[in-house]
Amino acid sequence: MPPARPGFGTSGRKMIVRANHFLVGFADKDICHYDVAISPEPKTRRINRVIMTELxxxxxxxxxxxxxxxxxxxKSLYTAGELPFTVMDFSVKLGKERREIEYKVTVRFAARANLYHLQQFLGGRQRDCPQDTIQALDVVLRESPCQNYVTVSRSFFSATFGHGDIGGGLECWRGFYQSLRPTQMGLSLNIDISSTSFYRPIPVMEFARDCLNLRTVDANRPPSDRDRLKLRRALRGVRVETTxxxxxxSMYKITGITSDPLVQLNFPLDEGTQMTVVQYFWDRYKYRLKFTSWxxxxxxxxxRPIYLPMEVCTIIKGQRFSRKLNEKQVTAILKATCERPKQREESILKMVDHNNYAADTLAREFGVDVTNKMVNVQARLLPPPMLKYHDSGREKSCVxxxxxxxxxxxxxxxxxxVQSWTCLNFSRMPVEGVRMFCGDLVQMCNSIGMVFNQMPVAEIRSASANNIEGALKDVHQRVPKLQLLIVILPDVSGQYGKVKxxxxxxLGIVSQCLKPDKVNKANKQYFENVALKINVKVGGRNTALQQALSRKMPFVSDIPTIIFGADVTHPAAGEDSSGSIAAVVASMDWPAITKYRAVVSAQPPRQEIIQDLFWTTTDPKNGCIMPGGMIRELLLAFYRQNNNIKPQRIIFYRDGVSEGQFAEVLMYEMDAIRKACQSLQKDYLPKVTFVVVQKRHHTRLFPEVHMKETDRSGNILPGTVVDTNICHPTEFDFYLCSHAGIQGTSRPAHYHVLYDENRFTADGLQSLTNNLCYTYARCTRSVSVVPPAYYAHLAAFRARYYDEPLEGSESTSVVSAGSQVVAGATGPPVASYRKLPQIKENVKDVMFYC
Structure with missing residues (x-):
């Protein structure tokens, strides 16, 4: 069980903010839970609901x-009082005539909701959460929107809330997110504005035009094989109706697209003779098909395929597009949904009024009542840390x-x-312009503290974007020990991953990739940001916390401390052929805690537990057990870089874990950390604090109207922390907005402590986390997520490029260290996913992912 809250924080200036949480009351009703079994089992929840509505x-x-x-x-049904039976079978028929299906539905009593236990838990008198009871009340409040809107996980969407075209045959629908949460105030309903992409309800030929980015659809010019495959991926699983x-x-679900054009397709008639689809449509419907080459x-x-000519099909309204959006679509959806805090707060309150929970018949039946006002929350504003710069500068430190x-x-x-460097230009920029840019960049690097050779060791050249791999290898051959390669990317996007x-x-080259449009518009701020990234990539440090350097930083300076960050990125929807990518980073420069080494690993798709944290295998030559894994590798690196000192304290920030996965992830990953430590020395047991970092939540904090309580974007000020009211009734968690807003409404990060042997105080962990957010290497701003977790995300995202095979290469057969083995396993099983090629050691030594 996660540790209890060690008290509330007191540091910082007190203030009041509003949160998009709405208090929920519940009466002492007799809520009964029934199990539902449907046979044959429907494929979707939508069909489940149709069956139960009919019942x-x-x-x-x-x-x-x-x-x-x-x-x-x-599988769950809830009633406010017992049904007249304990178990009963029902028969429900759906469909018509020959396509009619009869379903058997069994409803069986399972349990009663324990509302007293819930009251005790919310009052802090019980530690274990009655999740089943909260689930029952949550389902009650979701019933009405489930019946009226398109449901996507915990969000509900409708075109009536607002929609707009985002290109490629898609549109953005607005909606709302709703989740019932236990908090210190009692139950609260977390409500937020949501947006997602849907297929436009348009003719399929129009969708094909938009999806393939064509001006017009030529009936006599079929799509290329590449376009046909793109269209198949986009339309697979989509429901259409014929016109x-x-x-x-008639309605159908698309299972694929033919490889042959329509004019060549035929099918057997009842008597065994063949008929073309084109002729059938004319004979049966007097419909002359036009797009016969498509x-x-x-x-x-x-x-037994059913052929549906595209020109007679229209996409049915209300189908979500669940695959990956392209850059233009992402930009369009962000633009359409970006709202300043005041606007977002108003939108949420309008949605609450629209939902009118007081008039919900089912909610009244179950005794559930929702207020229509956001809660006021006690918050505190933590001060920013003092940052240390080099003594040779006019300003040696800053706040x-x-x-x-x-x-x-x-x-x-x-x-x-940096003594050994050059530049390779794949863009259409003239090489003379590239040379001038490099000269200005070198000048900026030298002016802010680097020692950067003004002359490249090899001539700055332009190269063809059609042979990126060859050009890179040529540079490596000319300068085998190149320290830094600056790369101007091609004008067309999509080549960054290949370069990296x-x-x-x-090749083992540290590179800095730059987009040509940014280079063309380079200003002082841009040069400065690039210089900051280059400095950490060649082993430097941009700044450090004054407290850390003077060894006065609580929970860090007293004993050797290593700070880990870990994250797992999963393949986009519909791309399960590639694995998930895990990344772990760890601080190497105690007590400064600014340099982070990264290791990455592939694992099965959708697997959230990091399998490669620790593993063992048997040496086939002598039968000895050989330990390995990401934690062990990083502990050894820390040991080497800190004069053979082992860390005595571990702080582990784990990103990307949902609440339902807390227990499972903690059990496996803490076990792996312990085993990795003991593989170095039997009695080596450093104290561990395990903190989950969550950004994908829907809690928003809104400032008071006084301007002094907001940043320039109208958001709450960086350093705003909340550990009361909307937080967990008994466990150690807090919300921290550590960054200034740029556009839209800031999202605070949620930190939840799952394990704590270091006995952090509330102020101790909140201040450490906030201070670390000012050490992010890529800019002179505090960031929204603690940097080790941020770096792990960057490293995992970078390794996603390694998973893509180069054209004509065999690189997918190279195995990353330990990428086949499970935490604690005694031998690597065969992996069904592609394995990552190894990062070269000289690249691993620096923050290459920045």
């Missing part, structure tokens, strides 16, 4: 005793203002030394 319409007044029910769309029969519409949509099974500062009159606390993969896993 309610037929049997509510008779067999169900007139009871109103709340259904979760899967060629007057007064009748492929045909396919429905049904592979054995950030509203989450930002600059490099004027300052020099890097530890400037890197070749440089970091094949």
């Amino acid at each position: 309610m319409n037929k049997h509510r007044t008779s067999s169900l005793g007139g009871q109103l029910v709340a259904y979760d769309g899967s 060629h029969q007057e007064g009748k519409k 492929p045909c949509l396919q429905s049904g099974s592979a054995a 950030p203002s509203v989450g930002q500062w600059n490099m004027i009159n300052k020099k890097m606390v530890d400037g890197g030394n 993969k070749v440089c970091e896993t094949e």
Whole structure:
């Protein structure tokens, strides 16, 4: 069980903020839980709901005793009072004539909700959370929106809330997120504005035009194989309705697209003769098909396909697009949904009024009441830390203002030394312009504290974007021990990953990639940001916390301390052929805690537990047990870089874990940390604090109207921390907004302590986390997530590029160290996913992922 809250924080200036949480009251009702089993089992929740709605319409007044029910769309049903039976079977028929399906539905009593236990838990008198009871009340409040809107996880969408075209045959729908949460105030309903992408309800030929970015659709010019595959991926699983029969519409689910054009397709008639699809449509419907050189949509099974010409099909409204959006679509959806805090607060309150929970018949039946006002929350504003710069600069230290500062009159606390460098230009920029840019960049690096050779060791050249791999290898051959390669990327996007993969896993070159449009518009701020990234990539440090350097930093300076960050990135929806990527980073420069070494590993798709934290295998030569894994590798690196000192304290920031995964992730990953430590020395047991970092939540904090309580964007000030009211009733968690808003409404990070042997105080962990957010190496701003977790995310995102095979290469057969083994396993099983190529050691030694 996670540790209890060690008290509340007291540091910082007290203030009041509003949170998008709405208090929920509940009466002492007899809430009963029933298990639901449907046979044959439907494929979707949508069909489940259709079946149960039909069952309610037929049997509510008779067999169900007139009871109103709340259904979760899967296997649970809730009533406010007992049904007249303990178990009963029902029969429900769906469909018409030959396509009619009969479902058997079994409803069986399972349990009663323990509302007293819930009251005790919310009052802090019970530690274990009655999740089943909260689930019951949550389902009650979700029943009405589930019936009226398109449901996506915990969010509900409707075109009536607002929608807009985002290109590629898609549109953005607005909606709302809703979740019932236990807090110190009692139950609260967390409500937020949501947006997501849907297919536009348009003819399939129009969708094809938009999806393939065509001006017009030429009936006589078929799509290329590449475009056909793109269209197949985009349309697979989409439901369409036909339009060629007057007064009748038939619905189908697309299973694929034919490889042959429509004109070549035929099918067997009853008598065994073959007929073309084109002729069939003319004979049967008097419909002359026009786009006969285009492929045909396919429905049904592979054995008995149903051919659907694209021109007679229209996409049915209300279908979510769950695959990866392109850059333009992401930009469009962000632009459409970006709201300043005041606007977002108003939008949420309007949505609450629209939902009118007081008029919800089912909620009243179950005794559930929702207020319509946001809660006021006690918050505190933590001060920013003092940042240390080099003594040779005019300003030796600085205190950030509203989450930002600059490099004027300052020099890097530890400037890197770059003697061997050159530049390779893949863009259309003239090489003379590239040389001028490099000269200005070198000048900026030297002016803020680096020692940077003004002359490249090899001539700055332009190269063809069609042979990136060859050009990189040529540079490596000319200068085998190149320290830094500056790369101007091609004008077309999508080549960054190729450059990084070749440089970091094949050639061992540290590179800095730059986009040509940014280079063309380079200003002082841009040069400064690039210089900051280059400095850490060549082993330097930009700044450090004054407290850390003077060894006065609580929970860090007293004993050797290592700070880890860990994250797992998963493949985009529909791309499960590639694995998930895990990354772990760790601080190497105690007591300064600014340099982080990274290791990455591949694992099965959608696997959240990091399998490669620790593993053992058997040496086939002598039978000895050989330990390895990410934690062990990073502990050894710390040991080497700190005069053979082992860390005595471990602080582990773990990103990307949802609440339902807390127990499982903690059990496996803490076990792996312990085993990795003991593999170095039997009695080596450093004290561990394990903190989950969450950004994908929907709590927003809104400032008071006084301008002194906001930043320039109207958001709450950086350093705002909340550990009361909306936080967990008994466990150690807090919300921290550590950054200044740029656009839209700031999202605070949520930190939840799952394990704590270091006995942090509330102020201790909150201040440490906030201070670390000012040490992010890529800019002179505080960031929204603690840097070790941020770096782990960057490293995992970078390694995603390693998972993509180069054209004509065999690199996918190279195995990363330990990427096949499970934490604590005694031998590597065969992996069904592609393995990562190894990052070269000289690249690993620096912050290459920045």
